[in-house]
Amino acid sequence: MPDSLRQFKAELFQALAHSTRIAILDLLREGELTAGTFSDRLGLEQANLSQHLAVLRARQIVTARRAGNQVIYSVRDPLIWKMLDLMRRYFHKQVGESMTMLEQLEKAEERGS
Amino acid sequence: MPDSLRQFKAELFQALAHSTRIAILDLLREGELTAGTFSDRLGLEQANLSQHLAVLRARQIVTARRAGNQVIYSVRDPLIWKMLDLMRRYFHKQVGESMTMLEQLEKAEERGS
DNA sequence: TCAGTATATTCGAGAATTCGCATATTCTTA
DNA sequence: TAAGAATATGCGAATTCTCGAATATACTGA
Numbered sequence: 644m645p646d647s648l649r650q651f652k653a654e655l656f657q658a659l660a661h662s663t664r665i666a667i668l669d670l671l672r673e674g675e676l677t678a679g680t681f682s683d684r685l686g687l688e689q690a691n692l693s694q695h696l697a698v699l700r701a702r703q704i705v706t707a708r709r710a711g712n713q714v715i716y717s718v719r720d721p722l723i724w725k726m727l728d729l730m731r732r733y734f735h736k737q738v739g740e741s742m743t744m745l746e747q748l749e750k751a752e753e754r755g756s
Numbered sequence: 757m758p759d760s761l762r763q764f765k766a767e768l769f770q771a772l773a774h775s776t777r778i779a780i781l782d783l784l785r786e787g788e789l790t791a792g793t794f795s796d797r798l799g800l801e802q803a804n805l806s807q808h809l810a811v812l813r814a815r816q817i818v819t820a821r822r823a824g825n826q827v828i829y830s831v832r833d834p835l836i837w838k839m840l841d842l843m844r845r846y847f848h849k850q851v852g853e854s855m856t857m858l859e860q861l862e863k864a865e866e867r868g869s
Numbered sequence: 870t871c872a873g874t875a876t877a878t879t880c881g882a883g884a885a886t887t888c889g890c891a892t893a894t895t896c897t898t899a
Numbered sequence: 900t901a902a903g904a905a906t907a908t909g910c911g912a913a914t915t916c917t918c919g920a921a922t923a924t925a926c927t928g929a
Contacts, residue, residue: 644782649775652843657773661887662762669757678906691888693907698886703850712896712905722846729842730765733835737816774917791876804918806877811916825875825926 658702659726663687664695668723671705675717678707771815772839776800777808780829781836784818788830791820 659665666685670676681692696716699705704723707714718724772778779798783789791809795802809829812818817836820827831837 644779646775646779648844648847649778649782651847652778652840653773653775655843655846656769657886660766660770660773662759662766663887665762665765666757666759669762679904688889689906690890690908694887697907709895709906714895714906720846720849722842722849726839726842726846727765729835729839730768731761733768733833733839734761734764736833736835770916776917792874801919802876803878803920807917810877822876822925827876827925 655702655704658698658704659723661695661698663692664699665727667692667695667699668704668718668727671716671718672724675715677710677713677715679713681716768815768817771811771817772836774808774811776805777812778840780805780808780812781817781831781840784829784831785837788828790823790826790828792826794829 659668663685667681670681670684678693678696679689681687681696682689685692696705696707700707703719705716706719707716709715772781776798780794783794783797791806792802794800794805794809798805809818809820813820816832818829819832820829822828
């Protein structure tokens with residue numbers, strides 16, 4: 644496995660490693676959106692959103708095109724959403740495991756003291 | 757979509773956002789490995805590897821158990837590898853697109869000047 | 870108990886990330 | 900061309916990440 648591939652993966656993971664950027668990608672599931680939409684919907688500073696969009700642009704995760712006064716963003720490859728979906732699955736599995744571990748602890752306590 | 761879930765995803769992506777940690781997870785595809793294996797195989801400082809392992813442990817991506825003198829690591833949930841595999845697919849798709857874009861540019865040049 | 874092996878932690882420095890604020894840039898419309 | 904709307908960029912401060920060096924901890928075997 645070449646290290647350049649690992650480097651690529653690491654950079655992509657890094658780009659996804661912020662809840663605001665994940666929120667942006669979630670919003671884009673609806674389709675294309677103008678840049679302003681993000682600050683409106685997420686209630687964050689315009690400049691801040693623009694910075695996060697710049698990160699996603701730099702990694703080519705989103706593409707932007709100008710339409711008159713505004714800039715329209717969209718996700719370059721829907722595969723990105725699969726990543727987020729896989730993470731959701733992972734989350735639920737982890738939560739599930741924690742629950743059963745708790746249950747077992749409770750049972751052990753009943754039997755115990 | 758609750759923000760706690762986005763936060764969870766972001767933290768997990770953050771944990772994956774380093775080529776050394778990706779290399780660790782790739783090595784663990786073979787099965788359990790002792791901590792020392794990583795510094796041997798990757799040719800990095802023992803302390804450095806231990807720090808990266810600590811990151812993966814903190815996010816419960818790997819589990820560690822002591823076996824006498826050494827510590828044996830394994831991946832907690834194979835789903836993690838699916839994430840890496842998905843990233844590989846993403847990489848190849850991107851590369852493919854870049855190639856076709858280059859080809860189109862070349863054709864355009866032939867027709868052009 | 871002591872020396873040695875395997876692994877983890879702490880610390881400090883340098884780099885990178887994130888944010889708010891101010892300012893630039895790009896485009897439209899009067 | 901000037902004002903205004905939409906978006907991006909530059910800057911400085913606070914925080915976080917990463918690394919190497921040194922040190923600590925856990926275990927084994929003599």
